[in-house]
Amino acid sequence: MKLILPVEKKSLDTAVCPSFGRTPFFALYDTESEEHKFIDNSAIASQGGAGIKAAQMLVDSHADAVITYRCGQNAADVLNAADIKMYKAQDGSVNENIEKFKAGKLPLLTQIHAGFHNHGGEK
């Protein structure tokens, strides 16, 4: 199963990035091979629709599930259309979140916000 998490640094010891659409990188983790890699988020500098573009990238990288603190409505629409499941990230490192996911301890992300559209939002 392919997991994707927004991360601020290219490391599995770093925390999950609070932003989805404008995270600098995504961590890709394969639960079967236990291999991982990082991809640059080309949506970070988007004038608008960063969530949509980032979600499209995730779809294109054949992710099965996303672990994130939050997700905007537009990005959620894209992920839902591709049947990508969204899980709610917990405080702790990316590694810890992956372990919790494997143990079935991560709840599904149910709260989808309307989108910040360049107006920030609390972390």
Added chain:
Amino acid sequence: MKIAVLSGKGGTGKTFVSVNLACAADKSVYVDCDVEEPNGYLFLKPENTKKLPVAVSVPEVDMSKCTGCRKCVEFCRYNALALIKKKFLIFYEVCHSCGGCSVICPEKAISEKDREIGTIENGTSENVTILTGCLNTGEVSGVPIIKGLMEKMPNQGTTVIDCPPGSACIVMESIRKADFCILVAEPTLFGVHNLEMVYNLVKLFKKPFGVVLNKCLPEENPAEKFCIDKKINILAKVPFNQDLGKLNSKGLIAVRETKQYKELFQKLLKDVEKEAEQ
């Protein structure tokens, strides 16, 4: 001539100044560009009204022609399009109606269709013709409605443009065709902050402008001090006056009710015309 009335925040008296200025002219057009909450009509009470829809173009995809090449998805700088497993998602509120996707599609699978986002209503109130822009609830941008209003504005005679508050895109669109800008300011420090925003905007647009100090009290006026410091022309001072408040709360127009304000706004109109000629 076209006179735009603007301020850095709501509630300073844009509509008060615009409506009264329009009524002080022999004949004029009043344009309500505050499309998110137009309120000039509450005072002018237009008659013989006619409402026309305002629509924007959005893409429509013929999936029988789409090969999934994604040229349109990559082209859209606003990321309004997503393609998932041969299924198109179009985010209408993100789309800026540039039409680029339909041009770039090699299969000619994308056409444009109209999507209504609001209305423009016209009507009359004695000597004033009224154009009111109204954005539908939930829509993101009122700019297309402002553009529609600008097209409907006559090139002759006196036109007063009641702008939305602030200094964002929607205000820029509203003042683009203006020959003169009136900045309305309150006598507070917060008022100065908001005045500075629109002051910077009209300077950027190189528009001739002046300030109307509204709600003036006998005490010190920070907005007046700002104008003196920056050598900004103070066109008029309107007092903080209970009778004026009562007229406004009843939806009455001061110029049509009192000699004092009729003279004040006729003088303001004359002064603005003189200023704009220079």
